[in-house]
Amino acid sequence: MNIDDLIVGFDRALRTLASASTSVRPYPAEQAESADLGEDEMAHAAGLMRVNHSGEICAQALYSGQAMTASNPVLKGELDQAAREETEHLAWTERRLEELGARTSLLNPLWYAGSFAMGAIAGLAGDRWNLGFLSETERQVEQHLGGHLDTLPQGDARSRAIVSQMRTDEGRHAQMAEDRGAARLPLPIRAVMRMTAKVMTTTAYRV
Numbered sequence: 001m002n003i004d005d006l007i008v009g010f011d012r013a014l015r016t017l018a019s020a021s022t023s024v025r026p027y028p029a030e031q032a033e034s035a036d037l038g039e040d041e042m043a044h045a046a047g048l049m050r051v052n053h054s055g056e057i058c059a060q061a062l063y064s065g066q067a068m069t070a071s072n073p074v075l076k077g078e079l080d081q082a083a084r085e086e087t088e089h090l091a092w093t094e095r096r097l098e099e100l101g102a103r104t105s106l107l108n109p110l111w112y113a114g115s116f117a118m119g120a121i122a123g124l125a126g127d128r129w130n131l132g133f134l135s136e137t138e139r140q141v142e143q144h145l146g147g148h149l150d151t152l153p154q155g156d157a158r159s160r161a162i163v164s165q166m167r168t169d170e171g172r173h174a175q176m177a178e179d180r181g182a183a184r185l186p187l188p189i190r191a192v193m194r195m196t197a198k199v200m201t202t203t204a205y206r207v
Contacts, residue, residue, distance in 0.1 A: 021091035028092060028165040035155030045159050046102035047205040048148050052163065053093035054105045054204040055141060058115040059086040062137060065119025072127050075180070079134075082173045089169070092162045099158065105204040114196075131182035136190055138174035140197060142167055 037045065063083035067076045097104060105111070122133035145167040152159050185193075 021087050021094055023088040023091040025088055027095060028161040029096065029158035032157040032161045034158045037153055037156060041153040041156065042100055045152060045156050046097060046100040048152060049093050049096050049100065049159060049162075050102060050105055051201045051204045052145070052148070052166065053090065053097060054108060054111050054200060055144070056086050056090045056093060057105075057108045058111050058200065059083070059137075059141075060090070061112040061115035062119035062122075062134075065116040065121075066123045066130055066134065069120045069123030070127065070130055075127055075130065078176060078180070082134075082176070085169055085173070089166050092166070096159055096162055106207055107203060111200060111204070128181055128183040129185075131177040131180050132185050135174045135177035135182040136185050136193060138170045138177070140194060142170045142174065144197070144201070145170065 060083060063079045063086065067079040067083070070076050070079065094104065119133075122130045125133075145163050148163050149160060149167070152163065
């Protein structure tokens with residue numbers, strides 16, 4: 001890690017937290033037409049999209065921390081590429097929240113700081129554990145997004161299109177890590193990751 005890495009990491013944090021995200025790929029919901037949603041359905045969809053947006057804030061921080069402390073330049077490049085795709089997810093969830101008349105989580109700076117620290121520690125542990133942390137994170141997110149597809153209002157085609165594409169991308173990131181030799185994390189670590197994610201998702205749904 002050098003001063004350039006620190007500058008890049010600081011710049012990414014500012015852009016993630018303080019500016020609107022952009023997407024190169026088309027907005028997945030562009031062609032989707034949602035049925036009229038009731039007040040409770042809109043509130044639920046907004047809560048889930050706020051959770052997903054916070055999850056992408058965490059993903060940016062994790063990748064930034066992992067890339068900063070990774071020793072392998074090839075792995076650094078792959079982490080940076082995955083981070084760019086996660087930036088698109090940020091843009092999509094931000095736009096959908098605006099469409100629903102909802103805001104992002106007020107605690108996003110906290111989520112970012114905690115996730116960056118976790119990513120940096122994973123990177124210091126070595127490539128196989130760094131990749132293992134990435135794989136486990138993405139598999140848990142993939143499962144989490146599948147749960148959202150189960151609970152989103154059936155008529156909310158726009159939110160469902162976004163979540164479906166996000167789940168596909170997360171699965172690809174996890175597969176990349178596994179193909180590169182990711183270590184299987186011990187059960188206690190996986191359990192702590194799930195518990196931490198539960199705190200974030202429960203809180204971000206409302207705050």
